[in-house]
Amino acid sequence: MASTTEPPEPSSGAPLDRRAELSEFLRTRRARLKPEDVGLPDFGRHRRVPGLRREELAQLAGVSVAYYTRLEQGNGRNVSAEVLDSIARALRLTDAEHAHLTHLAKPKHKKKQTARPQQVRASLRQLLATMDGVPAYIVGRRAEILAWNPMAAALFGDWAQLPAAERNWARLVFLNPDYRDLFVDWEQKAIDIVCALRMDAGCYPDDPRLSALVGELSVKSEDFRRLWATHDVKEKSHGVKHLRHPLVGALSLNFEGFRLLGDGEQTMVTYHAEPGSASAEALRLLASWGTDATRAGAGSPSPSA
Template sequence: MCSKAHLAELGEFLKVCRAQLSPRTVGLPESGAPRRVPGLRREEVAQLAGISADRYAGLEQGRTPVPTAVLATLVRVLHLDDDQRDHLFALAASGECAPRRRPAQKVQGQLRRLLDELTATPALVLGRHMDILAWNALAAALLTDFERIPEKRRNYARLVFTDPGFRELYLDWRTVARSCVAQLRMEAARCPGDPALTGLVGELSVADADFRQWWAGRQVPGLRVGTKRLRHPVAGDLTLDWDSLARTADPAQQLVVMTAESGTPSHDGLIFLASWAASPYQRARDGTA
């Protein structure tokens, strides 16, 4: 049974998707007269979907659940891509998520050992809301010294939007930042009443205008794999492929790894950075010798 919070989120998502389409895109004639709202009107979407305007209005207002057959029709009518389709069905299928604080996530010893074994691969473990739960030495050398950040503030999205060093580090900062918004948006779809997520979204909305705009847009781009371009003060320019692997024991924990193809300047840069981070001089400078 879909909760009221999920129905409301689903309705907002439909509004955003409708606003991005023009009559010409869906094969409707354009009168040329100015429109009061961007994109398609509710009545036009209802007409294309073969349902009454009142029924479609109820969907956008979060008043009524959406049958599977109607969902499938809306995917076609609104020209949703695969990620948007999956997000729509996830919202429609979600049950009630109690607005309570959940236990803190812990990283098991075997996963920490795996991180330490990845000496030439930056890797970190992200938990709910992109909290940073664990990392290896190369991830710290590449991104930031996570140990110096208070545990309750160690959050990847928070760093991306509020740490000036991250904006300088990522040459494609906007792409990285929008991916963070999409990840948080997907978590909000699964559990919109989570107080910790609500607090994080509120904090970042106040701190950053881009976050406010993108969060309101309710976009859901793909998040499975990708490439990041960095300009590191020690290793120089790096182009790294990233992937995330969910833990079977706790699917809310993701092992994120960044790699470069062997023989490329980026791979050589990672090797150099790993050597630099492990040098006696660096350990002494960091107070770890």
């Protein structure tokens, strides 16, 4: 089992523009709705752009068009929680999207928290080490992989061989072709990561490491630019991942994510297979091979990822 030390503070990485983020988030949420989706009549008028008009959204939210227009232009100053709730209902926002809107419009100053190194408690590292046969890791802000057990290394690659800055799900998925091969539904994995980074950006727009990461991925990955432009946010705490492992072949694994009490910015993620399944046998084989499987390159990313 291993854990990371955060990389040095980046020399560059301008803060994300919170006003622009708020503007684009509201615009993209409005664009995905049609009048019939929200009970408004559609008289067949030609719409130059998709989605509801600002005046329609303002009507649904019970605010003036001028007020909503200012908000969509990024001016969230003095907006009340009640108004944000009304706009969230009008836009049919999910709980995660509602929280993201609130963070963008009414930010809390978290610069000290952003600058604080992410550390995994010793007891959690010990817990990971005791989870025999269960791939598990802890992920923090910016999709950084903070700690993991040997089974996670056998399943996803020997992250200990990477520099601390490269132990990051976003960099691995978007910049390393091995992970495109590993995840059967690579697109969904990529979407999940971008949605999580968007949530982080709403909470910590002044985080230089996050800004540098987004800038790097935007330059190096067309897929990242495409998904980042959607402004989608969501939290995914459980599901099924289908993998193509280079040593044991196809795997279908259930995953669970647990927010850690005492440090809600960290999540423990575990993977398990249905008892008696071929995937369970494949995990058993990986466990029996132990570190030999890791050295053999089980999903192993290259240091240049």
